[in-house]
Amino acid sequence: MSADPAFRGFVETTLDALLIFEGCRRGLLPKITRRLQEFEKRALVVSGAVFVFDEEETGIKRWTDGLSWSPSRTLGNFLVYRELDKKAGTGAGGDENGMEDGLDELPTGGDPIAGPSSGRSQPASSARRRTLVGSLTSTYRFRSDGLVKKTISLAGLHMIGYYRIEDVTSGRLRTPSSHAELISLEVSSDFLSPTHFRVPPIVEIASDGHLTYKGEADAPMSPLTRSGSSQGFTTPALGGPVSWT
Incomplete structure (x- = not known):
């Protein structure tokens, strides 16, 4: 039974998601066939991992990954979440919804990304940041090196992608549409x-x-x-x- 990610990279656009779904439909890319076990969550839920599962085939009604998340925000056809800083408090019991009343608002400054040649982190532009996290730029205590979770559901299939902002802006994560074998589908x-x-x-x-x-x-x-x-x-x-x- 498979627990492997369908893809390793960054799903940026609706086309990227469609290509992954199509690859899974054709059996070219693997789908999750069961829930991840705790040790698998720790090993597999990393920046660049993109999972796909069929709700009917797996019986999975609620995807869990063991991390604490902000409430979701809409980003085009996707929902995005940001990983919360557990040390700052993520709600009663530190549950995965990551919701808490009265969280201090964070500054609206940029997230850390790698500069083009300096080799150190620099603020991202506001426009670029919003393409990666939507409106999740303040209000919650986000983990400084935390993940973003991006999800979409289509025709009974569900996709969950994880990435760090710096991994995307530095070009370490490729999109599905940049792969010749996928864009040709x-x-x-x-x-x-x-x-x-x-x-x-x-x-x-x-x-x-x-x-x-x-x-x-x-x-x-x-x-x-x-x-x-x-x-x-x-x-x-x-x-x-x-x-x-």
Whole structure:
């Protein structure tokens, strides 16, 4: 029974997530088939680990990893959480929800990232920081070298990715779409229904109803998307049954 991550890297965009889901659907990438044991959580839940599981196949209703997390925030089609500093207090009993009343607000300064040539940490730009942690920049006591957890659910599959901000900004973690063997995959129509997304990607609809991925909804318009042959959809927010904290 597999406990291996499906991918090691950073899932940045909706396309990245779709490629991982497609790779798992085809059996090219492994899915979790059972809950992680405690020793596996300590060994496998690290920066760059991306896990995928099928809720029906595994019976997993609540993903747990043994860490303390902030409440979730929406980031496009994803939910993001930040690891909390247990020493500063993470709520009654230090549970994994990581919620606590009356936490001191932190300064809104940048998270540590590696400078391009200095070899030491420098503040990240506010815009770049928000692409990695959303609105989780203050209010909670985050662990200084802690992980970010990024999740998405699609057609019964659930993905949980972990990363450290510095690992992303320094280029240590590659995205799925930067791998030739993954970017060449055609994403199944089953994954492209607009009802799956808060921010549906741009898709091309064939005469037989087949859907083909064409781009991110917030990407610059291309000649193809201007031509009318592709369409972006607006749908209500997702409401999944699985708890990620």
